[in-house]
Amino acid sequence: MDITDDDDELMSELAGVLACADPVPASVVAAARQAFTWRTIDEELALLTFDSAVDELVGMRGAGDRQLSFEADGVAIELDVVGATGELVGQVLPAPATVALEIQFADAPPALVPIDEHGLFSASADHGPFRLVLRSGGRPVATEWVTL
DSSP states (O other): OOOOHHHHHHHHHHHHHHHHHSOOOHHHHHHHHHHTTSOOTTOEEEEEEEETTTSOOTTOSSTTOEEEEEEETTEEEEEEEEGGGTEEEEEEESOOSSOEEEEEESSSOOEEEOOOTTSEEEEEOTTSSEEEEEESSSSOEEEOOBOO
């Protein structure tokens, strides 16, 4: 079956109808744009190994809490998202001697997050989609973008 100009016109009209009936949320568009820029030649991607929003978790602390685990190149980042507030509590394992942790947002400036000697940190992710970038002397490690 050949595609004609009539088919292109029909597809264009259908796309317009769908855009009006069920528009894509702005946060989804922003996250999609960020997906093209998240990876650079200098960063190692920390793979998501556990997400309580997807995997069943028995004994979860409270409704609305979310637990995420990322791993890359001998580094693990454990992260709890507390309720709907966007409060993040996490730990880098093993605890690095010198480190910079940055939280990057799709629509806001990045913020540096202090990490204590045990690898513990806390931050707020109230600016929408975010990712963490860990710099500890070697190659930077970045998590996937997370949408609350």
